[in-house]
Amino acid sequence: ETGVTQSPTHLIKTRGQQVTLRCSSQSGHNTVSWYQQALGQGPQFIFQYYREEENGRGNFPPRFSGLQFPNYSSELNVNALELDDSALYLCASSPWGLGYEQYFGPGTRLTVT
Amino acid sequence: GDSVTQMEGPVTLSEEAFLTINCTYTATGYPSLFWYVQYPGEGLQLLLKATKADDKGSNKGFEATYRKETTSFHLEKGSVQVSDSAVYFCALKGFQKLVFGTGTRLLVSP
Numbered sequence: 001e002t003g004v005t006q007s008p009t010h011l012i013k014t015r016g017q018q019v020t021l022r023c024s025s026q027s028g029h030n031t032v033s034w035y036q037q038a039l040g041q042g043p044q045f046i047f048q049y050y051r052e053e054e055n056g057r058g059n060f061p062p063r064f065s066g067l068q069f070p071n072y073s074s075e076l077n078v079n080a081l082e083l084d085d086s087a088l089y090l091c092a093s094s095p096w097g098l099g100y101e102q103y104f105g106p107g108t109r110l111t112v113t
Numbered sequence: 114g115d116s117v118t119q120m121e122g123p124v125t126l127s128e129e130a131f132l133t134i135n136c137t138y139t140a141t142g143y144p145s146l147f148w149y150v151q152y153p154g155e156g157l158q159l160l161l162k163a164t165k166a167d168d169k170g171s172n173k174g175f176e177a178t179y180r181k182e183t184t185s186f187h188l189e190k191g192s193v194q195v196s197d198s199a200v201y202f203c204a205l206k207g208f209q210k211l212v213f214g215t216g217t218r219l220l221v222s223p
Contacts, residue, residue, distance in 0.1 A: 088156075090156055092211075098207075
């Protein structure tokens with residue numbers, strides 16, 4: 001069984017640029033959630049995708065957007081990067097429904113200079 | 114809204130000492146509760162979970178009991194090892210998203 005994978009591992013961007021992060025969900029999982037983890041903090045929920053549609057969003061501006069594909073993989077896009085966007089971005093997959101645990105990928109470390 | 118409060122770290126222990134990391138939560142409804150562990154430079158690994166009141170989650174010698182009356186889910190281990198050094202996150206989940214505490218760093222020395 002393949003776990004959650006993310007790419008790239010590390011990324012350095014300049015303020016104002018755009019970035020795309022990718023996530024492949026664990027086999028059998030149809031729901032993908034994205035989290036932002038700033039240094040020394042707990043992860044913060046960005047949004048969740050189910051059936052290729054956004055299904056809930058945390059307190060993040062519209063320049064954070066995403067996609068989910070028919071194979072349940074997902075992308076996180078961030079436009080107009082700001083220095084505060086520097087963080088570890090975590091993708092988690094799970095089955096849809098109450099009580100299921102989310103399984104996390106290794107994350108993408110984004111640095112904005 | 115929902116929230117999780119963890120004891121601040123770092124928690125520094127000698128090998129074979131007893132570990133407690135406190136976690137309390139505020140939530141509407143009946144969330145599931147989790148402990149995740151994060152090793153340096155890595156993502157989050159699920160350590161244990163409990164889905165209803167009085168459930169005890171356990172894994173790798175770690176335990177936590179879902180206490181609805183005190184809204185707590187404290188993590189315990191009877192004898193820590195150096196390899197347990199990591200950051201531990203308490204989290205709750207309603208229907209959709211996980212809400213995390215700020216994490217507690219555990220440092221275990223030989």
